[in-house]
Amino acid sequence: MLAYQPRVIVNDSTLRDGEQSPGVAFSLDEKLAIAAALEAAGVDEIEAGTPAMGVEDIEAISAMSQQARTSQIIPWCRATRDDVDAAARTGVERVHLSVPVSDRQIRAKFGTGRADVLARIEEVVGYALDRGLRVSIGGEDASRADLDFLKRVVVTIEEAGGQRFRFADTLGVLDPFGTCDLFRELARETDIELEFHGHDDLGLATANTLAAVRGGATHVSVCVLGLGERAGNAPLEEVVAGLGETLGCSTGVDFTQLPQLADIVARAACRTIPENKPIVGSMVFTHESGIHVSGLLRDAGTYEALDPARFGRERRILLGRHSGRAAVTSSLRSIGLEADQQRLERILADVRARALSTKQPVELADLALIYCRSGMTEGAV
Numbered sequence: 411m412l413a414y415q416p417r418v419i420v421n422d423s424t425l426r427d428g429e430q431s432p433g434v435a436f437s438l439d440e441k442l443a444i445a446a447a448l449e450a451a452g453v454d455e456i457e458a459g460t461p462a463m464g465v466e467d468i469e470a471i472s473a474m475s476q477q478a479r480t481s482q483i484i485p486w487c488r489a490t491r492d493d494v495d496a497a498a499r500t501g502v503e504r505v506h507l508s509v510p511v512s513d514r515q516i517r518a519k520f521g522t523g524r525a526d527v528l529a530r531i532e533e534v535v536g537y538a539l540d541r542g543l544r545v546s547i548g549g550e551d552a553s554r555a556d557l558d559f560l561k562r563v564v565v566t567i568e569e570a571g572g573q574r575f576r577f578a579d580t581l582g583v584l585d586p587f588g589t590c591d592l593f594r595e596l597a598r599e600t601d602i603e604l605e606f607h608g609h610d611d612l613g614l615a616t617a618n619t620l621a622a623v624r625g626g627a628t629h630v631s632v633c634v635l636g637l638g639e640r641a642g643n644a645p646l647e648e649v650v651a652g653l654g655e656t657l658g659c660s661t662g663v664d665f666t667q668l669p670q671l672a673d674i675v676a677r678a679a680c681r682t683i684p685e686n687k688p689i690v691g692s693m694v695f696t697h698e699s700g701i702h703v704s705g706l707l708r709d710a711g712t713y714e715a716l717d718p719a720r721f722g723r724e725r726r727i728l729l730g731r732h733s734g735r736a737a738v739t740s741s742l743r744s745i746g747l748e749a750d751q752q753r754l755e756r757i758l759a760d761v762r763a764r765a766l767s768t769k770q771p772v773e774l775a776d777l778a779l780i781y782c783r784s785g786m787t788e789g790a791v
């Protein structure tokens with residue numbers, strides 16, 4: 411039997427933490443388009459913004475909530491009555507309330523201590539429940555908090571009637587083994603839902619998110635393309651693919667929608683998608699090296715663990731400085747050309763030289779020219 415959830419709920423925060431990326435600002439139309447694309451991809455929950463920011467944000471969250479059919483729209487709030495009141499004005503049914511839980515943040519932000527945080531949770535959860543809202547609580551900086559205190563936090567949430575605790579690795583300082591252990595400890599303490607929100611300061615956000623699920627997290631907080639504060643958050647596309655591929659968990663996300671979703675978000679965020687970005691980068695299903703291509707042409711599984719078609723992508727073979735004979739022969743055949751062994755050697759040498767001089771892949775049109783030239787050389791000899 412699996413020790414972790416076979417169906418993990420995805421909470422996408424592109425429109426909240428994602429928009430907190432320096433310089434990123436989404437218009438209402440962009441927010442509605444992103445929310446629609448997230449829903450079309452099968453994302454369960456959309457953290458849609460921060461009502462405390464003002465009327466524009468309240469109206470945007472409200473508009474997304476009216477548009478949504480299957481995704482739950484959830485506003486992000488601080489743990490205050492005023493923020494709950496602002497959230498209630500959006501007309502949503504659920505609210506997420508965040509509170510610092512590390513001693514360092516509690517002291518700096520509230521000038522108080524742990525008892526104050528527990529009292530705030532109790533008070534504000536009750537306040538939100540009285541307004542007919544379902545409540546989850548976010549523990550900001552949970553990764554630097556005392557574990558025994560975190561256990562008291564989850565018990566307090568449960569007793570107050572909250573339904574979820576989000577563990578935030580706010581500064582991205584956890585490692586996967588530690589994350590898994592922490593979730594095992596918390597899952598032993600409570601029956602409420604447990605969510606992980608990981609930042610990527612050490613490049614570990616995806617790994618930590620998968621480890622949290624392994625430890626008992628029921629929910630994962632992610633952003634498309636890993637947008638978010640500083641180095642960003644765990645990328646939605648990596649987490650859903652990783653959960654499926656490595657843990658065999660389903661998320662309900664339609665992987666074929668991921669490239670389009672990434673394009674919509676990248677455009678709205680004015681960010682380019684790195685070519686090697688897992689799942690959605692333009693080059694991640696493209697192969698050049700001779701040994702790989704020779705293997706792939708016999709059996710795609712030799713050098714491809716992920717089937718590009720599952721992600722709405724296509725395999726591409728490019729010619730370049732690392733190409734071998736099998737790749738060149740196959741590319742020539744794709745444009746109706748054949749070369750004997752000697753001619754193939756000349757073509758391969760030319761392909762490599764061209765790739766080096768241009769620092770670009772050698773396109774099929776270039777290959778056709780190289781092929782013609784190799785015929786002329788042959789005639790001249």
Ligand SMILES: CC(=O)SCCNC(=O)CCNC(=O)[C@H](O)C(C)(C)COP(=O)(O)OP(=O)(O)OC[C@H]1O[C@@H](n2cnc3c(N)ncnc32)[C@H](O)[C@@H]1OP(=O)(O)O
Nearest residue numbers: 427430460462463488489490508509510519520550580639
């Ligand atoms: C790790 C994260 O991602 S946390 C989410 C970060 N998101 C944002 O900051 C959203 C954008 N923020 C904003 O638009 C503004 O900061 C607002 C509207 C939320 C608040 O604006 P202001 O009233 O001008 O406050 P300001 O930004 O100067 O400071 C934040 C205040 O929230 C308090 N605060 C911070 N976190 C919490 C919390 N979880 N619960 C209660 N209060 C909190 C701070 O202590 C500070 O209080 P103070 O004004 O009494 O000193």
Ligand SMILES: O=C(O)CCC(=O)C(=O)O
Nearest residue numbers: 508548549550551578580
């Ligand atoms: O408390 C939360 O909801 C998490 C807030 C956040 O974005 C973070 O701590 O990184």
